[in-house]
Amino acid sequence: MKFDTLAIHAGRSVDPASGAVTTPIHPSTTYERDPDGGFSRGYDYARSNNPTRESFEHCLAALEGGAGSVAFASGMAATTAVIEAVALAPQARPVVVMPADMYFGNLGLVRNTDFASRLQFHGVDMTDLDTLDTLCRDERPSLVWAETPSNPRLTVTDLRAIAEIAHRWGARMVVDNTWASPALQRPLSFGADGVMHAVTKYIGGHSDMMAGGVVWGQDDGMLARLRAQQSYKGAVPSPFDCWLALRGVQSLKVRMEAHWRSAQVLAERLDAHRAVVRVHYPGLPSDPGHGIAARQMDGFGGMLSFVVRGGREAAFTVANSLSLIIRATSLGGAHSLIEHRASIEGEDSRAPQGLLRLSVGLEDVEDLWADLEAALDEA
Numbered sequence: 001m002k003f004d005t006l007a008i009h010a011g012r013s014v015d016p017a018s019g020a021v022t023t024p025i026h027p028s029t030t031y032e033r034d035p036d037g038g039f040s041r042g043y044d045y046a047r048s049n050n051p052t053r054e055s056f057e058h059c060l061a062a063l064e065g066g067a068g069s070v071a072f073a074s075g076m077a078a079t080t081a082v083i084e085a086v087a088l089a090p091q092a093r094p095v096v097v098m099p100a101d102m103y104f105g106n107l108g109l110v111r112n113t114d115f116a117s118r119l120q121f122h123g124v125d126m127t128d129l130d131t132l133d134t135l136c137r138d139e140r141p142s143l144v145w146a147e148t149p150s151n152p153r154l155t156v157t158d159l160r161a162i163a164e165i166a167h168r169w170g171a172r173m174v175v176d177n178t179w180a181s182p183a184l185q186r187p188l189s190f191g192a193d194g195v196m197h198a199v200t201k202y203i204g205g206h207s208d209m210m211a212g213g214v215v216w217g218q219d220d221g222m223l224a225r226l227r228a229q230q231s232y233k234g235a236v237p238s239p240f241d242c243w244l245a246l247r248g249v250q251s252l253k254v255r256m257e258a259h260w261r262s263a264q265v266l267a268e269r270l271d272a273h274r275a276v277v278r279v280h281y282p283g284l285p286s287d288p289g290h291g292i293a294a295r296q297m298d299g300f301g302g303m304l305s306f307v308v309r310g311g312r313e314a315a316f317t318v319a320n321s322l323s324l325i326i327r328a329t330s331l332g333g334a335h336s337l338i339e340h341r342a343s344i345e346g347e348d349s350r351a352p353q354g355l356l357r358l359s360v361g362l363e364d365v366e367d368l369w370a371d372l373e374a375a376l377d378e379a
């Protein structure tokens with residue numbers, strides 16, 4: 001089946017007990033045992049498994065074309081589980097290579113938690129394939145992490161090339177596919193071993209739930225390790241959040257199409273505006289990532305960032321002059337959101353002071369442009 005069909009049907013069926021068309025939420029924490037103590041219906045205790053979560057996991061795996069998936073309470077819990085299962089497994093080298101430009105939470109994870117002492121972390125420019133190759137040859141990481149387009153500069157990296165380098169030196173390659181979503185990019189098809197999602201963003205799609213997920217391409221033992229992380233460390237999503245994910249994912253393809261069509265229009269208009277120094281959006285032919293994105297993605301995504309002439313002060317003036325677009329972090333929902341990334345990230349931020357990040361929502365694009373244009377005129 002094709003993507004749109006899978007988004008609606010994978011992992012779900014009409015409920016045999018009631019005939020319900022939409023998947024029921026199963027809040028029960030515990031399940032009746034068989035007379036012999038077994039649980040032949042597949043469920044014993046909600047942390048180990050529950051039907052709503054299982055439906056979502058089947059769906060996410062189908063959308064990414066993987067062998068299976070494991071859901072977590074948040075994107076960060078999913079990333080943590082990947083690092084634990086891949087780089088901190090017995091016999092694994094605790095060496096992790098990640099992009100220098102990536103989701104800021106990951107930097108906090110490797111710097112501000114026990115991972116700082118348990119892991120050797122390398123942040124690299126993943127558009128520089130020769131440097132990546134040399135680093136992997138010398139350091140022999142067990143995990144190479146990619147994120148494309150990246151946060152907040154929309155850097156596009158070549159997933160096939162990175163997977164080849166990772167595999168040449170014995171590493172697993174996992175991609176944070178949150179920003180593109182499986183509707184626009186499927187990393188397993190380019191050779192990645194696994195995919196991580198902040199389901200909180202486009203898959204949930206309405207800024208009202210939090211969950212994460214890891215999809216693994218092959219059933220090579222890693223899924224079992226990830227399941228052990230899920231069940232024993234216990235960072236599981238609630239049945240209600242899994243249900244919201246199942247509800248949101250049904251419209252993922254049409255939403256992504258609308259997000260990126262509007263983002264393309266806004267990027268082009270911002271690029272032509274005198275108050276804007278630079279637009280980061282892979283849909284612009286002038287963007288350094290355009291060629292790879294055109295090959296690797298089925299659309300350029302709903303995220304863009306732009307640098308306002310006049311630096312931090314001008315960027316704040318623009319953000320504060322908007323009346324429709326809301327000043328808030330996060331992305332992937334129906335509401336358009338803007339943020340001054342450097343101040344959100346704090347003193348470790350590498351984001352330019354004039355940079356604003358925009359999550360283009362599902363509002364009418366002309367209303368969004370009128371809001372942006374008026375705010376830019378203020379600056």
Ligand SMILES: *Cc1c(COP(=O)(O)O)cnc(C)c1O
Nearest residue numbers: 074075076103176178198200211
């Ligand atoms: C939000 C986000 C995360 C973290 O997800 P949470 O659900 O907030 O824990 C990871 N990666 C990217 C690219 C994100 O945008």
